[in-house]
Amino acid sequence: MADIKGNPVYLDSFRGNPVIIRFFVTDCKYCKADTSVFNEYFNKHKEDGLQILYITTTADHKLVSNFSDDLQIPFPVIIDQDAIVSKLYNIKIVPQTIILSPDHKIVSAILGGVGKAELEELVGIYFNKQQ
Template identity: 30%
Template sequence: MSLTKKRRLLVRTAILAVLIAAAGYTLYANATKGTRGKLQAGDQAPDFVLKDLNGKTYRLSDYKGRGVFLNFWGTWCDPCKKEMPYMNELYQTYKQKGVEILAVHVKDTRFLVDQFVKQYGLDFPVLIDKNGDVQNAYNIDPLPTTVLIAPDGKVKKIIVGNQNLSKKDIRNMMDMIKP
């Protein structure tokens, strides 16, 4: 076999090996994507730092010893429009009992968020996840999703998607994470 044919065979073999490795990785990644990095009850809640609409900084770890009702939402989300007034009604009462609401907004413009907050008269902190970093860290999809964080910083429960939460449901969730 000539030197040229040997080189060609070597290059083709290397290319084939790379393609097989890439295909294998793709199959593995797709087969395990539902379980990789999925936050679950009992896990430590990932710490984050976000700013609210006024530029005030909030760090999850600052709430150690308090329950945190962490709500991921969007202005276009119909269930969010129903839940937010209930959350707002319960906010002051549960804040005094050691439960904080942090509403993490994703996907919309600042203008739309401001309008939503004014329309519903929200008193609790509305944080802006501009780059989606916190949404990704918590593996949030779809909206709304609420993560109940116990005073020890561990996830107590995750409520995903359109659950049509009532005021009673939200009150029960807040009771679950009271110190």
């Protein structure tokens, strides 16, 4: 896979770190509304190894790029053109968020919006152990 900037993205390269995978579409108001929560959480924990991937089946590169730029997304945004990743995680409705443990087991699948407290509860445990 590659992100919208052409950088290769390999999930295996994140092994040992928790990963948040967010499935979205560009015209989803809920997807836009809580992106700031993901941005803030990423900026808080990126030095701890947190990885976040935003994945969409929206095929229009310009729409996706504008979405990413407008919301100042600091992590990889990926167009899943053939819905390969979406099918792998059985994504039928967006927004949906998949939380992977550092050994990449699914910890949680959240349908709908996500708040700070929810991220802290599900992902924060991996950072609290390091302190």
